[in-house]
Amino acid sequence: MKTTLNMTLISAVAAIAALGSQAALAQTTMKPADATSLVDGLEGVFGKHDGFRRSGAKGVCAVGTFTGTKDGKTLSSSTAFSGKEVPVVVRFSVGGGNPKAPENAKTVRGMALQFDLPKGEQWLMANINTPVFSAASPDSFQAFLDARKPDPETKKPNPEKIAAATAANPDHKLQGAFLASRGVPASYGAQNYWGVHGFKFVNAKGKATTAKWVFEPVGGEEFLAEDKVAGTAPNFLPEELRTRLAAKPVEFNFKLMLAEAGDVTNNPTIPLPAERKSVIAGKLKIKSVEAEGSASCDGINFNPLVVPKGVEAGDDPMLVARAGSYAVSQGRRLTK
């Protein structure tokens, strides 16, 4: 079953997000979230799994290439948009810190990329198959995680705590609502993957354009038919992608949605208005998937603040929180 992106839903999500974030930002928490408390929060929800990422724990490495377009070059002086093919290391993953997370479920899928650009320069990013993240700010994400920590007695999250956190942070509803509105992803290679943050693209003349991006599969998105979900193996995604790639590479368009003055670009739960202009700035081609357990991308921490010259981080506080948390997680998983 194929579906196309439901723009009405995205606009609705944006409208709710705008309301939710106001409430979330007005909310005060006992102690501001930091890199360690956020990773502790993830371990609190998912348990501690030595050697695994504290989020996106289940995943598989792949390789591909990226080729920038003229439109990309017009917006950014980065060598990623020179028009020459550059190698890319890819990691597809299932959201959350459970290394055995079932894949026949309506949960988050991730696509992380490391562009290996000329002269040793790199561009790192980790994208998800929802246009919004599960929380608007680091403090709100801390509240999201803390509320979902299993109760020591029941070993299950306390629904009252979750309800209270959601009431205080309505932004918590958005990603779940989007996931629930769609089917179970049928392939790592047939999902949209959004960057969710605003970044600045700076061209050779120094002109900066703020944009949010999405990688859209050229063949469209695909979801499992409802009556196939229960009979689908919980570990089907890597093999499905291998089979798909045996026929031909999987291609994604790298689409930049261009912000206009007054647009909110520092909140990962507020997408840009659907009517904003967009350009295809490049094409990503996935060529092969590695065997599970291969380690070629395991050492990488896909820190979204590692950007090449010609791309600059925006002012979303989540970016700084992510950079710190990914480093803490990497330190923990490489040592235990």
Ligand code: HEM
């Ligand atoms: C404060 C907010 C966030 C925190 C604390 C957080 C935390 C983490 C951590 C600890 C990891 C594992 C890093 C590693 O061990 O290398 C991770 C991975 C990941 N995160 Fe986040 N994250 C946050 C926000 C986001 C957002 C907004 C996105 C959406 C684009 C995202 C997408 C991903 C993906 C796709 C991965 C897997 C990357 C891989 O394959 O290595 N995260 N996150």
